[in-house]
Structure formats: structure tokens, C-alpha cells
Amino acid sequence: MAIDKKASKLLLISAVSFVVFFSVIIISVNNWLKQALKEETLPVQPVPANESDKPKYRQAPIGVVSEQMPLSGTTAGVKKSIIPEKTAGSGKNESKESIEEPVMPAGVLAN
Amino acid sequence: MLRNNKGIALAISFLVITVLLILATVFILRSVGEKSAADRERKSIQAFYLAEAGGNEALNRLNVLINTDLMFTVNSTNPQVLANNVRSYVNAGNGLAFLVNYTKEGAVAQFTLNGNVASSSGQLTNLGQGTYQYIISVTQNGNPVTVATDVWDFPYNYKATSTGTVAGSSRKVISSGDFTVRVQHDNFARYALFDVHHSSPSGGDVWFKNTTNFSGPLHTNDRYRFYGNPSGTFNGAVAQHLTTAKFFNSGNNILLDADRNGDIDVPIFNDEYQRGVNEINLESSVTQQDLRDQAQGGVGGSYDDGIYVNNSGGNVIGGIYIKGDSTVEMGKDANNNATYRIVQGTTTKNITVDYTNNRTTVQTVSGPTDVYNGKPDGIDNLGNIIYVDGAVNSLSGLVQKDSQVTVSSQSDIVISNHITYEEYNPSQGVPGQAGYVPPNADGKTNLLGILSWGGDVMIGTSAPNDINIHGSVMARNGIFTVDDYANRCYGNPVGGCGTATLLGGAITDFYGAFGTFWSANGNPRSGYGRNFVYDERMAQGTAPPYFPSMRTFVAFTNDITDKITWQEGGI
Numbered sequence: 001m002a003i004d005k006k007a008s009k010l011l012l013i014s015a016v017s018f019v020v021f022f023s024v025i026i027i028s029v030n031n032w033l034k035q036a037l038k039e040e041t042l043p044v045q046p047v048p049a050n051e052s053d054k055p056k057y058r059q060a061p062i063g064v065v066s067e068q069m070p071l072s073g074t075t076a077g078v079k080k081s082i083i084p085e086k087t088a089g090s091g092k093n094e095s096k097e098s099i100e101e102p103v104m105p106a107g108v109l110a111n
Numbered sequence: 112m113l114r115n116n117k118g119i120a121l122a123i124s125f126l127v128i129t130v131l132l133i134l135a136t137v138f139i140l141r142s143v144g145e146k147s148a149a150d151r152e153r154k155s156i157q158a159f160y161l162a163e164a165g166g167n168e169a170l171n172r173l174n175v176l177i178n179t180d181l182m183f184t185v186n187s188t189n190p191q192v193l194a195n196n197v198r199s200y201v202n203a204g205n206g207l208a209f210l211v212n213y214t215k216e217g218a219v220a221q222f223t224l225n226g227n228v229a230s231s232s233g234q235l236t237n238l239g240q241g242t243y244q245y246i247i248s249v250t251q252n253g254n255p256v257t258v259a260t261d262v263w264d265f266p267y268n269y270k271a272t273s274t275g276t277v278a279g280s281s282r283k284v285i286s287s288g289d290f291t292v293r294v295q296h297d298n299f300a301r302y303a304l305f306d307v308h309h310s311s312p313s314g315g316d317v318w319f320k321n322t323t324n325f326s327g328p329l330h331t332n333d334r335y336r337f338y339g340n341p342s343g344t345f346n347g348a349v350a351q352h353l354t355t356a357k358f359f360n361s362g363n364n365i366l367l368d369a370d371r372n373g374d375i376d377v378p379i380f381n382d383e384y385q386r387g388v389n390e391i392n393l394e395s396s397v398t399q400q401d402l403r404d405q406a407q408g409g410v411g412g413s414y415d416d417g418i419y420v421n422n423s424g425g426n427v428i429g430g431i432y433i434k435g436d437s438t439v440e441m442g443k444d445a446n447n448n449a450t451y452r453i454v455q456g457t458t459t460k461n462i463t464v465d466y467t468n469n470r471t472t473v474q475t476v477s478g479p480t481d482v483y484n485g486k487p488d489g490i491d492n493l494g495n496i497i498y499v500d501g502a503v504n505s506l507s508g509l510v511q512k513d514s515q516v517t518v519s520s521q522s523d524i525v526i527s528n529h530i531t532y533e534e535y536n537p538s539q540g541v542p543g544q545a546g547y548v549p550p551n552a553d554g555k556t557n558l559l560g561i562l563s564w565g566g567d568v569m570i571g572t573s574a575p576n577d578i579n580i581h582g583s584v585m586a587r588n589g590i591f592t593v594d595d596y597a598n599r600c601y602g603n604p605v606g607g608c609g610t611a612t613l614l615g616g617a618i619t620d621f622y623g624a625f626g627t628f629w630s631a632n633g634n635p636r637s638g639y640g641r642n643f644v645y646d647e648r649m650a651q652g653t654a655p656p657y658f659p660s661m662r663t664f665v666a667f668t669n670d671i672t673d674k675i676t677w678q679e680g681g682i
Contacts, residue, residue: 007118007119007120007121008120010120010121010124011120011121011123011124014124014127014128015124015127018127018128018131022131022135025135025139026135026138029138029139029142033142033146101311101312101313101315102595102596102597102598104315104597104627107629107630107631108597108627108628108629108630108636109316109318109338109359109627109628109629109630110311110315110316110317110318110596110597110624110626110627111317111318111319111320111322111323111338111624111625111626111627111628111638111640111641
């Protein structure tokens with residue numbers, strides 16, 4: 001089947017136009033996707049002011065419940081160390097003895 | 112009807128274009144869909160991390176609420192008012208009311224009570240491309256209890272719920288656990304050095320210099336004195352009441368509101384140096400008579416000179432009470448039991464404390480041996496107590512690893528030789544030099560208090576060079592000093608007796624001298640250099656048994672993060 005010259009020209013122009021148009025669309029979408037994914041990064045967790053402020057626990061994987069483990073050897077709880085205030089009193093000494101302070105030679109200081 | 116094939120190319124072209132347009136549309140729609148899905152996933156992950164960040168902050172915030180806000184409010188409340196209020200909360204079993212009413216910042220309550228839940232919310236915080244917000248919910252974990260007189264425990268559960276949000280996508284993280292708030296009198300043992308007057312009893316200057324090293328907190332109601340460059344190393348917070356410090360200034364002493372005097376007198380502060388802080392009253396809630404009562408087991412009356420382990424029905428009912436001047440040597444026997452060899456006058460007794468079998472053996476030299484049930488740990492069973500109505504002319508030895516003991520005297524206590532814990536981690540390096548690691552007794556049980564009510568605590572003339580003393584020293588109305596410090600080791604080629612290392616702390620009325628040095632060049636002349644190392648256990652509320660405490664109260668917890676349960680829950 002013969003195709004006349006005008007039709008051939010039209011086909012060629014249409015094909016070239018479409019390729020150009022399609023290429024432009026592909027490149028644009030591709031660039032848009034690359035740019036969109038590149039701009040947004042995952043946030044970083046805030047870092048405690050110092051190491052001692054950092055909560056001492058292990059992180060479990062997402063969705064998993066974990067029993068936290070202390071990192072140091074310190075034990076929980078506190079110790080008894082106080083006795084009751086049972087009797088009234090000033091707490092002052094009942095007697096006071098003190099050593100005599102030596103007289104410093106010239107050029108000598110105490111530390 | 113078409114008369115020829117002209118125009119077929121146009122039709123084919125449109126057909127091809129149509130097909131390609133359809134394909135292109137599908138491609139674009141798919142790309143947009145995948146982008147949308149990736150966005151959702153990314154936002155969800157961002158939201159999770161934000162939620163987790165909020166959870167971390169919530170735990171830190173809870174720690175601040177208890178150990179700063181609650182602590183400050185309790186500590187600044189009139190002790191009698193505080194005690195009365197706390198007793199009423201305990202009696203009513205209402206721990207939440209205590210928490211809500213005493214956790215304040217600038218008089219503003221930080222918890223809101225809603226039914227049986229006290230809540231504290233964090234502010235909405237922006238971070239990255241999103242926000243997080245947390246809420247801390249606290250409930251009672253049983254009723255508050257009275258542990259001893261003026262000591263109470265308030266148990267709580269907590270739940271910290273944090274929500275992270277990024278562009279409409281939210282995730283939630285929940286951390287929960289429990290903690291106990293202890294309310295008790297503040298104690299002096301938490302200082303490496305505390306003195307009311309930072310001078311000798313006659314007002315003479317006692318200087319910090321290059322042989323002075325402190326690892327731990329310092330406080331004086333006076334001002335500190337600094338000599339030379341460097342004038343000591345301070346690895347802990349240093350605080351003084353007066354606003355100016357005294358600097359030697361090459362002999363022309365000067366008062367400055369500064370932490371150094373140019374390059375002439377330069378202390379090395381590895382933590383803060385505060386001036387103008389509030390005074391701390393050395394007045395204690397524990398009296399001398401309290402300790403005497405504990406040692407006597409409540410058996411009052413007149414005692415002749417001697418060594419007493421009061422008992423009833425074969426059970427020890429108090430501690431070790433000594434009337435008259437004495438010597439005390441601590442140690443352990445072949446079975447690892449704690450031993451105390453006590454000499455008073457012509458009487459010598461060897462007292463052995465068997466922790467395994469809860470038994471005390473009192474062997475009188477050239478006399479009988481008696482065995483009792485229990486330990487000489489006072490009426491309240493807080494730890495071994497040795498009380499001397501007189502002076503302790505010699506104190507030395509080893510504190511057995513299971514022992515917690517306080518040696519208390521009406522008069523002077525003379526340290527005649529090393530006093531060391533059986534279990535501790537030795538120091539590494541040289542004090543004041545880079546890389547020095549001070550000794551510590553973290554995690555160990557052995558603990559010693561040396562307490563003189565009316566006299567001084569002195570390192571005696573027979574003590575060795577480079578002496579080690581493990582224990583908290585308190586001279587309630589005196590000083591901690593070196594006997595004959597102006598002449599000890601004078602002429603020694605290396606200059607003085609070396610260094611006296613204290614693992615614990617010193618709480619005194621005045622600041623006793625440990626040695627002397629030449630003012631011209633700072634070289635040691637006699638006595639000891641000073642290396643005071645704070646026992647970190649004291650920061651956790653630990654103190655030697657029956658050790659005096661302040662009248663004011665503290666409230667604290669140290670177990671918020673010891674067993675956290677963590678979970679992630681979606682929204």
C-alpha cells in the first residue's frame with residue numbers, strides 16, 4: 001500500500017512531536033520524583049544534653065515490648081541511715097577539747 | 112465510502128498517539144501513587160522517631176520533677192511543717208496528694224490530679240518536619256509507708272505516653288514503670304568537705320594549694336582561700352556563702368568575687384564554683400544523746416569506766432558502749448567476721464560480729480567469753496555503733512566487707528594508722544595529675560563513720576606517710592586535722608609526709624590544717640598534702656549508721672529507669 005508524501009510527512013512530524021512531548025514528560029516526572037525524595041530526610045532524635053541525662057534503657061524493636069536493663073551496677077532503693085529525733089536537745093557538744101594551734105615561723109603557711 | 116487509501120497514515124498516527132498517551136498516563140499515575148505511598152511510610156517513620164524522642168524527654172522530665180522540683184520544695188519547707196504534712200499523707204494513704212502538692216516550680220504545681228491519676232503534660236514541641244508531645248501519668252503503687260521515724264517511702268507507678276506527628280501521620284510510644292520517693296532528713300555525708308568556718312579555730316588562714324585535691328562537692332558558710340598556681344584541683348561542685356574568695360596574691364592577700372586571681376592564684380575547677388550561696392546550718396536532727404542511747408540499748412543510768420555490750424535474754428539490745436578513754440582497732444578474723452579490739456583502762460575486749468549467724472562474741476582478755484544473738488547495731492538496727500564517752504586515743508584497722516559502722520566519741524578521735532575498707536576499688540595515677548582515677552567503694556557494703564561530738568578528729572603522730580582513711584569524718588564542734596602538723600616530717604627530703612587520702616568526706620566546724628608549706632615557693636614543709644575523695648554512695652541517700660543528718664528534709668528517687676516497660680502503639 002502506497003502512502004503519499006503528505007501522509008508520510010504528517011506521520012513523521014507526529015511521531016517526532018510525540019517523542020519530544022513524551023520525553024519531556026518523562027524527564028519532568030523523573031526530576032520531580034528525584035527532587036521530592038531528595039529534599040525530605042528522616043528527622044534525628046534529640047540528643048540529651050549530656051550522657052548522664054540519657055535514659056538508661058535498651059530500645060526494643062518497633063512493636064516489641066522489652067524489659068529494660070540498668071546499665072550501671074547501682075541498685076534501686078535507698079538505705080536506712082537516719083535515726084529518729086527522739087529526744088529534745090541542742091546537739092551541742094557536752095565538752096570541747098581542742099588542740100593548740102602552733103605559731104607559724106615567718107614565711108610558713110598552713111594547708 | 113473512501114475512494115482511496117489517502118489519510119490512513121493520519122489514522123495510524125492518532126492510534127499510536129492514543130496508545131502511547133494511555134501508557135504515559137498509566138506510568139504517571141503509578142509514579143504519583145508510589146510517591147504517595149513512600150510519603151506515607153516516611154511520615155510514619157518520622158512520627159515514630161518523634162514519638163520516641165518525646166518518650167525519652169518524658170523520662171528526663173519525670174526525673175526533674177522528682178529529683179529537682181519535688182526535692183527543692185521539700186527541702187525548702189519548714190521541717191516541722193513538712194514532717195506534719197507528710198505524716199498526714201501517710202496516715203491517709205494519699206501519696207498522690209503529696210506528689211501534687213509538693214512538686215512545684217516557682218510555686219506552680221506541676222501535676223494535675225484527676226481522680227486517682229496525677230498528670231503532667233509536656234508542651235507541643237517542634238522537631239524536624241513534625242511535632243511531639245508527651246503526658247506523664249502517675250498512680251499510687253500501694254500506700255505510702257513509714258520506714259522509720261522521719262523516714263517515709265511513697266511508691267508510684269508511671270506511664271509516659273508520647274505522640275509524634277508528621278503531616279497528619281501520628282505514632283505513639285508508651286514507657287511505663289515504677290519508682291519510690293524516699294523522704295528523709297538531709298545528711299551531711301554528701302560532702303567531700305563541709306565546714307562552717309573555713310579557717311583554723313583561731314581564725315588563721317588554711318590555704319588550698321597545689322597539693323590539695325578534692326573529688327566531690329564542697330560547701331562552706333565562709334570563704335575559700337587559694338594559694339599559688341595551681342591552687343588545688345576540684346572535681347566537684349564548689350560552693351561558698353560569702354561572695355568573695357581570698358587569694359594569697361604573692362603575699363598581698365586580696366578578696367575577689369572571682370574564681371581566679373589572674374595567673375597568680377589559679378584553682379582548677381572541673382565543675383562549677385559558686386559564691387554567695389545560702390548558708391547550711393550544721394544543726395542536726397540527731398543529738399549526741401541519741402547515739403549514746405543507741406549504743407546503750409536504752410539502758411540509761413550511771414556507768415563505771417568499762418566496755419559494755421548490753422544484752423537481754425541472750426540478745427544484744429544496743430551497740431558497743433565505752434565509758435572512758437579507749438583505743439579501737441577494727442579488723443576481721445580467720446572466718447571473715449568483723450572484729451573490734453577495744454582497750455579501756457586495764458580492760459581489753461575482743462568483740463567479734465558474725466554476720467552469717469547473726470551472733471556477737473565478747474571475749475574479755477583474761478576473763479570470760481560471752482556469746483549473744485544479734486549484732487551491736489543499736490536499737491534501730493541500722494548498723495554497728497560504737498559510742499565512747501571519752502576520747503578514742505587510737506583508731507585504725509580494716510572495715511570488714513559486710514560491716515557498716517560508726518565510731519562516735521564525746522571527745523577527740525585520733526587516727527593512728529591506715530583505716531581501709533576491705534572491699535574498694537583502688538586509685539590509679541597520681542592525685543592532681545591527668546589520668547588520676549580516685550578510689551571508690553561503689554557497690555560495696557563496707558561503710559564507716561568517724562564522729563566526734565565535742566572534740567577533733569586527728570591524724571596522730573604515729574600515723575604512716577601517705578595515709579589512707581576510708582570513711583566519713585565529722586567533727587561536730589571541732590576540726591579534722593593532723594596532730595603536730597607544723598613539725599611532722601619536717602626536714603623530710605621529699606617534703607612532708609606525702610598525701611593523706613580520704614575516701615568519704617569531712618564535715619567540720621572549722622577547717623583544720625594538714626601541713627605547712629613555704630610561702631615563697633609553695634614547696635611542702637611538713638605534714639600531709641590533702642586528697643579528699645567523695646564517696647559517691649552518699650549521693651544516693653547512703654550514710655554511715657546513725658550519722659547526723661540535717662534538720663531539713665530531702666525527697667528523692669533513684670529507680671525511675673531501673674525497669675522500664677516500653678511499647679509502641681499506633682493511633
